[in-house]
Amino acid sequence: MLELGTKVLLAYALGAILGSLLLGRLRKVDIRTLGSGNAGGTNALRTQGLVFGLAVLAIDIAKGVAAVLLLPPLDIPGIGIDPTVSREWLRLACAAAVIVGHVYPIWHQFRGGKGAATAVGVLVSLHPWTLLPLLAVWILALVLTGFVGLATMLAGVCLVAVVWLRTPEDLSFLLFCIATAGFIIFTHRGNISRMLQGTEHRARRVWLLRPRSS
Numbered sequence: 001m002l003e004l005g006t007k008v009l010l011a012y013a014l015g016a017i018l019g020s021l022l023l024g025r026l027r028k029v030d031i032r033t034l035g036s037g038n039a040g041g042t043n044a045l046r047t048q049g050l051v052f053g054l055a056v057l058a059i060d061i062a063k064g065v066a067a068v069l070l071l072p073p074l075d076i077p078g079i080g081i082d083p084t085v086s087r088e089w090l091r092l093a094c095a096a097a098v099i100v101g102h103v104y105p106i107w108h109q110f111r112g113g114k115g116a117a118t119a120v121g122v123l124v125s126l127h128p129w130t131l132l133p134l135l136a137v138w139i140l141a142l143v144l145t146g147f148v149g150l151a152t153m154l155a156g157v158c159l160v161a162v163v164w165l166r167t168p169e170d171l172s173f174l175l176f177c178i179a180t181a182g183f184i185i186f187t188h189r190g191n192i193s194r195m196l197q198g199t200e201h202r203a204r205r206v207w208l209l210r211p212r213s214s
Helices: 002-015 019-027 041-048 050-069 087-103 116-126 128-145 148-166 171-187 189-197
Strands: none
Touching (some): 002 087, 019 050, 041 050, 050 116, 087 171, 116 128, 116 171, 128 148, 148 171, 148 189, 171 189
16 A cells, blocks of 8 residues: 555656646746636647647646556555555556646645646556547537637546447446546636636637637
8 A cells, every 4th residue: 555655646746747837937937827827738828839838738748648657567665566556546546646736736836737638648548549539529629619628528528438338347447537527627617617608718710610700
């Protein structure tokens, strides 16, 4: 159990390192004071441009990959590898911890991003086959509505459906996907509120069904 607890804490600490705030220091800006006030890749892209936004996304995705691929097999001096700990559950625990760390980073007053990019990194490492349908749903929702947040939430719902349909016997991964999708929707609650109020920002360049006068 010492191995499990240590690696989960390390995964959380890794998640709490935010790409937008690290790179923002180089530009002497705090992304959380600009745009939507969120420290994630979408706000970084919207307020700082394409290169900055892509760099932030790369860092946040890489955290998810590292937490799943590098931490679980790591033989930490003084702790070692506990044979009683399931490797599958350890990977899922580290995956969950890195996402939570990104959303609630201890290094940054618990004000982080919304977890989507880091979740993508996790899925790349756990089951890459989940990404294609997620990407298809995300793009479709984005071009039809112009709402990045809505597209992300619908992709989360798609994740649960795809895993349930393809590998319903993999209960541990299915439960992880349900929890992750629910958490992503929770982190987008502000987007939901703004959509209901009609004040949510739309990505007009890719919104195909926008009114001609917009």
